[in-house]
C-alpha cells in the first residue's frame with residue numbers, strides 16, 4: 774500500500790487539515806473490483822488516519838462507474854455527509870463504451886458538485902490496461918483512493934474556511 778505522503782505530488786509540505794468533525798460518503802463501483810476495492814480501502818484508511826471517526830464514514834457500492842453519479846446523488850440527498858468520494862475504474866477497450874461511461878460519470882459528478890454545493894470527488898481511474906490500473910491502486914503510482922480522500926478533506930476544510 775502506498776504512503777499518502779509519498780505519492781501526492783500536490784501535497785508535499787502542505788498539511789492536511791483536521792478532519793475529525795467531518796463526515797464522508799464513499800461510493801464505489803463493483804466493476805473491476807480488484808482495483809476499486811483497493812481504491813476504497815485506500816480512501817477509507819486515509820480518512821481514518823486523518824482523524825475521521827469510523828461512524829462518520831458511509832460506504833455504498835454501485836454496480837459500475839456509470840451508476841456512481843446516482844449513487845452519489847442519493848448520498849447527497851438522503852444523508853448528512855460533508856463530502857462524497859466516487860471511486861471507479863474504466864479500462865479502455867475496443868468499444869466506445871469507455872468514452873460513454875467516462876464522459877457520463879465525469880459530467881455527472883461535475884453537475885453534482887454544483888447542484889448540491891458540496892465536494893463530490895472524482896476518483897475514477899481511466900487506464901489503458903489492467904497494469905496501469907494496478908499501478909494506481911496501491912502500486913508504483915500510489916493509491917488514487919488515498920488522493921481522493923485527501924482531496925475530500927481539503928475541500929471540506931476549504932468550505933469551512935470562508
Ligand code: RBF
Pocket residue numbers: 802804805836837838839840861862863864868870874
Ligand atoms: N463499468 C466500469 O466501472 N468500468 C468498466 O470498465 C466498464 N466497462 C463496461 C463495458 C461495457 C461494454 C458495458 C456494457 C458496461 C461496462 N461497465 C463498466 C458498466 C457500466 O458502468 C454500467 O454499470 C452498465 O453499463 C449498466 O448501466
